Amino acid sequence: MEVVIAGGHGKIAMLLHPMLKEKGHSVKGLIRKEEQADDLRKAGAEPVLVDIEKEDDISEYVGQADAVVFAAGAGPGSGKERKWSVDRDGAIKLIEAAKKNGIERYVMISAMGLETPRGDEVFQVYQQAKAQADEALRNSGLNYVIVKPGRLTNDAGTGKVKLAEKLDRGEIPREDVARVIAEILDKDSIKNVEFDLLSGESNINKALLDFV
Template sequence: MKITIVGGHGSIAMLLHPALRERGHEVRGIIRKEEQADDLRVAGAEPVVCDIEQTADISDAIGQADAVLFAAGAGPGSGAERKWTVDRDGAIKLIEAAKKNGIGRYVMISAMGTHRPRGNEVFRTYLKAKEEADEALRNSGLDYTIIKPGRLTDDPGSGRVSLGRQLERGEIPRADVAAVLAEVLEMPETAGLQLDLVSGEQPIPEAVRAVANMG
């Protein structure tokens, strides 16, 4: 497949690029800064510079693909305003670009608990922005899968997760999130699903196959 990833220099995306290349896929990574390009090339992705906050129509950057993945985020150090312009508006721009380019498959990295915003003002805004992005994707008519990880860690991946609807809150290594996304992208049967993701006991391929049967 040809897969375009928005947020191509993010922590999860940088783990995902080599995994997708090993599976034989072509990967394009959308990045904000030219100086990030070499990192993507080393990871096996074709870098394309496009600031999704400043660009109204990102369809040229997205190009032709079999699937797109939204992995962008304003990041923990950003203020509330950028939660709207990146986490929500960027995701919506990718919906519009996918439709314009005839791309039917869209996978989203969201977050657990978006329907119940909590924490300080910035984190509540982040969850609200994610929820609005999720809603836009659910109503887009695209073949979507929304993956909602728990608290992200940089621990080594275990290869075992819990994946399903309305799970108890928990945490998960970014490496395991990337591994789940690689499986989901190859499994169109997961379209139409919104799934929580935390560390667990089920091997990742088995967990993804199990939820595919829920659709």
């Protein structure tokens, strides 16, 4: 399978590339900084240089694929404007590119708790931007999976998760989020669903199959 990941040098994306490669998939990562290209190659992904904020139509960079993953984000240091231009509009540009290029499957890295925005103004805008991107994907006609992790940590993954339509707040290592996405991409039966995701007690495969 060919997979294109927007936010190709993100922390989750960098963990996901070798997992997908090991499963025999080929991966392209969209990045905006040329100096990140070698990191992607070392992780098993082909870098494609594009700034998803500057381009209106990213379809030629996305190209042909079986699935896309939105793993980009403006990040904690950014202001309100970039929450809209990356977290919402970047995700929507990837939806439009997938539709234009006939790519049916879209996995969104969203976040839990978006329906009750909390925190300071910038964080509230981030949550609204993510919620609007999710809504655009639900209405896109694409075959979608919206993964809504709790607070992300850089701890080593445990391979054990808890996933459900709604969970109380908690956290999960990025490595386990990457593993969940790698497994989703292998399972065509998982489609048009969304779930909160935290560390837990179930093996990832079992948790996914019990949920769908």
